[in-house]
Amino acid sequence: MPEIVIKFNDKVIERIVTEKKRVTIGRTKDNDIVLENRGVSRKHAQIEFADESAVIIDNESLNGTFVNNRRVSEELLRDSDVITIGKYSLEFHHEVKKPDASTQMDGTMILKTKQQKQLVETDRMEREIVTRAGGSVLLGLENTEVAEFRIDRDVTTIGKAKFVHVRARGFMISGIQAKIVREGEHSFLVNLGRKGKTRVNGEVVDRIQLKNSDIIQVGKSSFRFVEAG
Amino acid sequence: MRLALISDVHANLEALTAVMHDIETRNVERVFFLGDAVGYGADPNGCIRLICDLCEMRLLGNHDYVALGLDNADHFNLMAKESILWTQKTLARKSIERLADFEMEATFLDYYFTHASPENPADWNYLFAEQDAARGFERFSQSFCFIGHSHIPGVYVRRPDGSIGIVLPGSFEAKPDHRYIINVGSVGQPRDGNAQACYLIADTDGNKFEHRRVPYDLAAAQKKMRTAQLPEYLITRLSSGQ
Numbered sequence: 076m077p078e079i080v081i082k083f084n085d086k087v088i089e090r091i092v093t094e095k096k097r098v099t100i101g102r103t104k105d106n107d108i109v110l111e112n113r114g115v116s117r118k119h120a121q122i123e124f125a126d127e128s129a130v131i132i133d134n135e136s137l138n139g140t141f142v143n144n145r146r147v148s149e150e151l152l153r154d155s156d157v158i159t160i161g162k163y164s165l166e167f168h169h170e171v172k173k174p175d176a177s178t179q180m181d182g183t184m185i186l187k188t189k190q191q192k193q194l195v196e197t198d199r200m201e202r203e204i205v206t207r208a209g210g211s212v213l214l215g216l217e218n219t220e221v222a223e224f225r226i227d228r229d230v231t232t233i234g235k236a237k238f239v240h241v242r243a244r245g246f247m248i249s250g251i252q253a254k255i256v257r258e259g260e261h262s263f264l265v266n267l268g269r270k271g272k273t274r275v276n277g278e279v280v281d282r283i284q285l286k287n288s289d290i291i292q293v294g295k296s297s298f299r300f301v302e303a304g
Numbered sequence: 305m306r307l308a309l310i311s312d313v314h315a316n317l318e319a320l321t322a323v324m325h326d327i328e329t330r331n332v333e334r335v336f337f338l339g340d341a342v343g344y345g346a347d348p349n350g351c352i353r354l355i356c357d358l359c360e361m362r363l364l365g366n367h368d369y370v371a372l373g374l375d376n377a378d379h380f381n382l383m384a385k386e387s388i389l390w391t392q393k394t395l396a397r398k399s400i401e402r403l404a405d406f407e408m409e410a411t412f413l414d415y416y417f418t419h420a421s422p423e424n425p426a427d428w429n430y431l432f433a434e435q436d437a438a439r440g441f442e443r444f445s446q447s448f449c450f451i452g453h454s455h456i457p458g459v460y461v462r463r464p465d466g467s468i469g470i471v472l473p474g475s476f477e478a479k480p481d482h483r484y485i486i487n488v489g490s491v492g493q494p495r496d497g498n499a500q501a502c503y504l505i506a507d508t509d510g511n512k513f514e515h516r517r518v519p520y521d522l523a524a525a526q527k528k529m530r531t532a533q534l535p536e537y538l539i540t541r542l543s544s545g546q
Contacts (some may be wrong), residue, residue, distance in 0.1 A: 142465045204327075232374060236407060236408065237408070237423075238407075238408040238426060249401065251374070251404040252404065256372060265373070267372060267401065267403075267404040268405065
């Protein structure tokens with residue numbers, strides 16, 4: 076049976092195993108796969124199954140359907156293809172990769188992680204924050220003096236010095252431990268101070284392009300990067 | 305206690321080394337650095353290393369700030385910009401890490417230290433005249449402020465009646481109830497017409513100060529700059545101290 080792994084901001088939120096000949100995808104509740112995001116049309120796309128093949132068909136959606144980052148109107152799906160719709164990605168497999176306990180619904184098994192609502196709610200709140208701030212924002216999570224810091228300059232400094240824009244705490248971190256540099260539409264986090272004291276999503280970084288919802292750790296302080304747009 | 309206050313080394317390792325040798329002979333206990341380790345000269349990594357090894361307190365200058373990529377170089381003149389872009393390419397990872405720990409301002413006893421005008425240190429304004437000094441005196445509480453930035457040794461005094469005066473650089477003793485802003489001069493690129501490296505010795509017992517001038521191997525510094533293909537004007541100006 077084919078399986079579709081749904082991810083939101085790179086986190087798995089649902090695995091769908093289906094025997095249906097046709098799976099509809101869209102924002103409204105009457106779809107087989109409901110994706111709650113403004114970038115998703117009400118009846119966005121559908122996957123048609125025939126014999127051994129599967130085809131994704133875009134229903135002339137506003138923001139498009141992408142297969143492996145290429146916009147498509149109708150595309151034969153191969154194993155492990157990644158379909159992108161709004162902020163969601165759907166990984167397609169001809170056969171179930173991880174059979175698991177499940178609930179049976181009209182021949183479709185839905186393996187929910189229960190995180191979906193929380194993720195979508197967090198996303199909605201973050202959209203409100205960046206809209207109000209008028210730009211990308213750092214949200215203070217732990218050990219920080221800032222609750223919300225707008226990234227409105229070309230370079231934002233983070234560290235323990237008094238003169239940096241965002242103060243961070245921690246043993247052995249530098250006065251200016253890191254900087255966030257805006258280059259056009261993108262923001263990059265660059266480590267300047269001691270090695271190993273700047274992390275993104277748990278990984279030590281020297282320079283990395285920031286993505287929405289990335290967790291930045293500088294010493295003991297952590298922040299969530301919320302990207303505008 | 306005798307302190308040596310050095311500033312504006314600007315990647316001139318020959319001048320910095322000569323000054324450190326001079327400091328060794330002057331019965332100094334502590335060396336403080338007031339900013340601009342890099343920019344203009346050909347030895348940014350060597351100078352940062354030596355400053356970190358020998359200076360107990362280290363401040364950022366505007367060239368260091370741009371070298372770290374924290375500000376763009378568009379407000380620099382063309383030659384300063386060319387040299388700072390060269391510096392950015394030349395800085396070792398370890399040098400960046402070291403610079404990232406330099407401070408914007410510091411205090412010690414009744415002394416306040418920053419690189420540029422104390423009016424607002426991070427704005428990197430110059431202090432060239434009595435009216436600049438008058439505004440500066442309002443922004444620190446200590447009796448003495450030490451700066452660099454203009455590369456011109458100088459002393460501004462605020463008398464008890466609030467009037468501002470100028471004291472010629474050299475050796476002088478502070479008067480009671482007077483406050484001072486003292487530019488310690490530049491180690492690596494003096495601009496007061498004297499090509500010798502300049503720094504200040506401060507004796508905290510009695511607040512006695514001395515601007516010292518130190519000859520150094522200017523030709524060697526210039527040769528390195530030519531090898532690095534730094535702008536010729538920056539090379540020749542070292543000879544005239546302008």
